[in-house]
Amino acid sequence: MLKLFLWLLFSILVTWVIGLSSVILIRYVLLRRPLSRKISILLATFFWVVNIVIFILLGSKSGTHVSLFIVYLISCYIYQTPNSIKVLLSNFISELYSCCYYINFFLWLRYLHKKKIVLLSVAAVALSSALLIVVASLFLGFIGAFEQSAVDAMGDIIIEPPVKLARYPEFIERLEREEVIKAATATLLSNGLLHLGQGNVRAVKIWGIQAGKRAKVTGLRRSLLRQKHLRFDPSFNVENAEDIPGGFIGIGVVTEPDEKSDEYDFDKALDMIGKYVVLTTGAVTETKSPTENNAKRFKRKPIKFAVVDIVFTGVYDLDKNFIYLSIDMLQKKIYPDRTDPIADQIQIKLADDASSADGLEAVRRVWSEFASQELGWSKYFISETVIITSKEMQSRYVSELRKQMGVLLLIFGVVSLSVVLLILCIFYMIVETRQKDIAIIKSCGTPSSSVALLFLGFGGFVGVIGSAFGVLFAYIITKNINAIEEWIRLVFGLKLWKSSVYMFSSIPNEIDWGSTLIIVLFAIVAAAMGALIPAIVAVQIKPVNILRYE
Amino acid sequence: MYKILLASRYLIKRRISYLAFLAVALCVFIVIVVMTVMIGLVSDFKEKNHSFAGDCVVGTDSLVGFAYYADFADEVAKLDFVESTSTVINTYGLINRSGTDVSRGVQIFGIDPKSHSLATGFGRTVHYHKDDISKVFVPAYDTNLPGCVLGIDMAMIRDLRGKYQFGQMPFNTKFSISCFPLTAKGALAKAGAGEINTKTFSYSDVSQSGLARIDSSLIYIPFEQAQLLCGMGGVDKRASRIHIKFKSDVRLGTGTNKVGALWRDYMRKNKDKAKANLFETVTVQTWKEHRRSFVAAMEKEQTVLTVMFSLVGITTVFIIFVVFYMIICHKSKDIGILKSIGVSNSGIIGLFSSFAVFLASLGSCMGVFGGWLFLRKINSIEDWLFARFGFQMWDRSIYAIGDIPNQIELRTVLVIIISAFAACLVGAIVPAWQGAKLRPVESLQVNQL
Secondary structure (H helix, E strand, O other): OHHHHHHHHHHHHHHHHHHHHHHHHHHHHHHOOOOOHHHHHHHHHHHHHHHHHHHHHOOOOOOOOHHHHHHHHHHHHHHHOOOOHHHHHHHHHHHHHHHOOHHHHHHHHHHHHHOOOHHHHHHHHHHHHHHHHHHHHHHHHHHHHHHHHHHHHHOOEEEEOOOOEEOHHHHHHHHHHOOOEEEEEEEEEEEEEEEEEOOEEEEEEEEEEOHHHHHHHOOHHHHEOOHHHOOOOOOOOOOOOOOOOEEEEEHHHHOOOOOOOOOOOHHHHHHOOOOEEEEEEEEEEEOOOOOOOOOEEEEEEEEEEEEEEEEOOOEHHHHHHEEEEEHHHHHHHHOOOOOOOEEOEEEEEEOOOOOHHHHHHHHHHHHHHHHHHOOOOOHHHHHHOEEEEHHHHOHHHHHHHHHHHHHHHHHHHHHHOHHHHHHHHHHHHHHHHOHHHHHHHHHOOOOHHHHHHHHHHHHHHHHHHHHHHHHHHHHHHHHOHHHHHHHHHHHHOOOOOOHHHHOEOOOOOOOOHHHHHHHHHHHHHHHHHHOHHHHHHHHOOOHHHHOOOO | OHHHHHHHHHHHHOOHHHHHHHHHHHHHHHHHHHHHHHHHHHHHHHHHHHHHHOOEEEEOOOOOOEEOHHHHHHHHHHOOOEEEEEEEEEEEEEEEEOOOOOEEEEEEEEEOHHHHHHHOOHHHHEOOOOOOHHHOOOOOOOOOOOEEEEEHHHHOOOOOOOOOOOOOOOOOOEEEEEEOOEOOOOOEOOOOOOOOEEEEEEEEEEEOOOOHHHHHHEEEEEHHHHHHHOOOOOOOOEEOEEEEEEOOOOOHHHHHHHHHHHHHHHHHHOOOOOOHHHHHHOEEEEHHHHOHHHHHHHHHHHHHHHHHHHHHHHHHHHHHHHHHHHHHHHOHHHHHHHHHOOOOHHHHHHHHHHHHHHHHHHHHHHHHHHHHHHHHHHHHHHHHHHHHHOOOOOOOOOOOOOOOOOOOOHHHHHHHHHHHHHHHHHHHHHHHHHHHHOOHHHHOOHHHO
């Protein structure tokens, strides 16, 4: 958040320094006299275009360049003003000072206190900003959880060659020699049918894994219901039955979440531990039959294994569809002819201080050397290997989610524009009923700009208070979103969030402070905009007309 | 009469009332557009689920199925309100495309294509055999093999506009499908050998139901083949479900209740048979109950969106309130004069209520008109945005959504208009009450004039 704030500050500074430096140079250093209206407009327009070009070249993605337009307006004024730079600056500072002058603040508080109707605008700003913050936080929380789930399931970087990767232990050893890489592990992928008991057959995805190493790369240990509390690495060892292979099963394979509460029956899942299940999988093997001309044929392989542990990641699809077996055992069963160890994927965990870019560079380098030197692969095969971060793997869906969030925020934002209308109405009413106040202030010598700033500032003040309440509401709602959802279920019997629909067992409940800051800024600007017309009306008030005795 | 005259005058003369009118129009416009799209999506999704399941489903989720289904299906077919029935085998299998190393788990439906098309919308979902659905399992190339119909997303990839590129004929591919044959008790029929049943099928057609999960993981094969693959053949043959279609004039609930009564009667009559225990898991459900877990999620999203818009709509009530408050502050003399000539408190409230109704009528009309205009062009706008900026509301290569729904429902419009009227009246009632309480002797004092 601090980074974002500093970046905003820097952007504003750069815009104004670049925008106004040429103007001040021309007006006060080169020409030293005020220019005519036409020449001022011409010069300002020229520099406006130049500034837009400069900012586009600097990488600005703004579609409107509104701030440069404001710079243009101020440039026009500076070119024409007869005031010296000293007067110009002192005027600016005095306007700024008068804006913050205690009378303004006093009047704001007084209007807020006396004009109860202003509280409506505060409530409207609070409501709209709270809604927008909650929507943005939930969406971004969901996106964050979505990306993190990929990291937890597959590590930071994934290598997926176009064909099975042989001699992976050597490759992993090379990878782990790199400073930026903390650990790496291999995975063999397959699909199968799992018979869990009477009439219970499931289609499952099989991950052949190195249990101990995988726990270092992914969040496997945290997901294991039985072994997560043990001090040693997770393993597939079956107690008292060394000849029977062991396996982990996703909790959703064993039991469905409860229809009403959406919670798994953990006792029922744990009861499966120690039981034997039958898995059917297979692979393509070459047949020796002369009638089939030594054709490649898919051969089924049954595997009987004991359930050693249950995996609960909180991600529905992972829990529902996956089972985990030892990579060595799986290879022996489905590829009995392959003597060297093979894998479909290598999953990598980066060192804590390593960046994704550094990690990707190191992995690509090691892979290229290993594939060409040790495996003798051609450049084509090496380049066909997918080396990607797990977050990048999700980028297509993430961008779609971001787009939907943008559309929803746009819709709510447009509806929230009625807040501007509301503030306009209320402030207009205040100006109409407080004409005498304004006339007295003006008769004491307050310039019109200060009167305008009084109302614009009050609009902003309403925006600040409203958005502060909005942030508070949004924080309370977002942090307690799971409790609220549960309350709705208990009271109305309506289960809004289901892991089978929204992937995760619980609703992400973190406030996104970056988007909150943007929404708050928008709310303040919108509130100030709502006060613009009433401020103009206030400026036009003539004390001589209002303060007449008759 | 004075109520209408004064209300019209306030509406025209007081420019501030334009803001209230604008706020109502904006809200009505947004709500009409969003709710029409959302309701359209939900209705479309429901319709696709209805088409997939038929009107009523008698069956079990257990992969063992239930026995003696044929007699019951015959009895159901004889009912005067039933149009057609289809018996289905539902199981899971492992599929492998010939010559590749890739296998995957899929859901398998064993059907009789003709009867299934009559009971459900299956016939409309296939591409190559739309005209003669009975030949949907006849492959174009290897006619010795039984055919299989793949969910379209298993065979083809959607382009960026959500369209599929179909060839003249389905490509020449074979798939081997394996299933666990199960005994009536749910045990593995070939447990001793540790084997499963495998059969090769030739790809004969695709089915595009428009339901993403179905289209990406369901394969249709002939009923008898499915029965053999999963061990449901033999003496007491078993099936998983009977899909039923009612005649058009039959209400869903009534028809399902009658089928339910018939099923209970059938169970009673056959309770002594050897495999009668399999009846215990059989349920009789309407299509809505059968597909509840899928449809309910979208309905809930619609509810949440409605609640969120109601919250935003509160701002409109605030605007109306403020505008009326202002008008009443300015028109205290009008109110004083009206009351001094004998207009009652209810008359004053009536006057401002009429004004609120005027505002609501105009705002609603404008909002509805704007919404209608926007919805009429919404797909063209999206096409233009896609062509110009590559922007789509939904990425069609990810979501199984066609055009953006833009059919305005009269019921939705009426509910929105009534809500707008209610919001205007709620916003106006407090200021109107305050206006009614004004005393002419105070508002008409000479120093107030």
